[in-house]
Amino acid sequence: MYQIGGVCALFFVGPATDTWGRKWGMQIGAWIIIIGAVINGTTALNGSLAQLKVGRFVLGFGVSIISAAGPIYVVETAHPAFRGIITAYCNCFWFTGSILASGAIRGTITMQGNASWTIPVYLQMLFPGLIVVFAWFIPESPRWLYVNHKRDKAVAVLTKYHGYGNRESAWVKLQLEEYESYLNMSVNHELNCYNHSY
Numbered sequence: 370m371y372q373i374g375g376v377c378a379l380f381f382v383g384p385a386t387d388t389w390g391r392k393w394g395m396q397i398g399a400w401i402i403i404i405g406a407v408i409n410g411t412t413a414l415n416g417s418l419a420q421l422k423v424g425r426f427v428l429g430f431g432v433s434i435i436s437a438a439g440p441i442y443v444v445e446t447a448h449p450a451f452r453g454i455i456t457a458y459c460n461c462f463w464f465t466g467s468i469l470a471s472g473a474i475r476g477t478i479t480m481q482g483n484a485s486w487t488i489p490v491y492l493q494m495l496f497p498g499l500i501v502v503f504a505w506f507i508p509e510s511p512r513w514l515y516v517n518h519k520r521d522k523a524v525a526v527l528t529k530y531h532g533y534g535n536r537e538s539a540w541v542k543l544q545l546e547e548y549e550s551y552l553n554m555s556v557n558h559e560l561n562c563y564n565h566s567y
Contacts, residue, residue, distance in 0.1 A: 370422045374405075374429025381430075382437045390517075391442035391510040398435025399497035399504075405431055406493040413483040428493070435497070445510040448531050449540060466496065515548040523548070 386394030405427030412421045440459055447455040473489045508530065514523035524536070532538030
């Protein structure tokens with residue numbers, strides 16, 4: 370059910386991250402994971418196999434969205450000088466999370482009753498919960514802002530975080546040129562598709 374939920378979410382990943390932004394994509398995915406964990410955890414009250422399956426589906430759905438929005442955000446927001454290293458860390462922390470999850474299960478395996486499995490289930494809310502809280506304090510992806518006609522905000526983010534307050538920084542200019550080139554390529558592609566359709 371977890372994998373089925375992940376596959377079904379593929380149709381919603383693009384709209385969640387492209388329509389409302391990378392921050393909202395992470396928020397949406399995080400909230401869905403939290404809801405899925407609650408659904409799974411509360412099966413301890415009624416022993417419902419159907420509810421457990423629904424919870425796993427919802428978890429998989431949320432993980433697909435957040436695991437797309439998060440790396441996109443990192444790549445688009447990280448300073449170009451450190452982008453490769455930061456992106457590599459992002460990918461490595463997936464396995465760090467797996468180790469922590471395994472540790473949580475190992476730590477509760479000897480507990481009596483439902484606590485042995487409900488604690489690891491509820492711990493799935495920890496990191497999505499941190500994302501829900503702290504996503505409000507991070508800037509939106511400057512690339513997403515620029516492409517979605519919020520260019521002044523994009524320039525402000527780039528100036529603050531990549532130009533260290535200098536609007537004329539080479540790093541700021543380089544990325545603005547990249548964004549503009551992308552937009553020109555998109556417009557040309559759409560025009561070509563439009564012309565070929567006639």
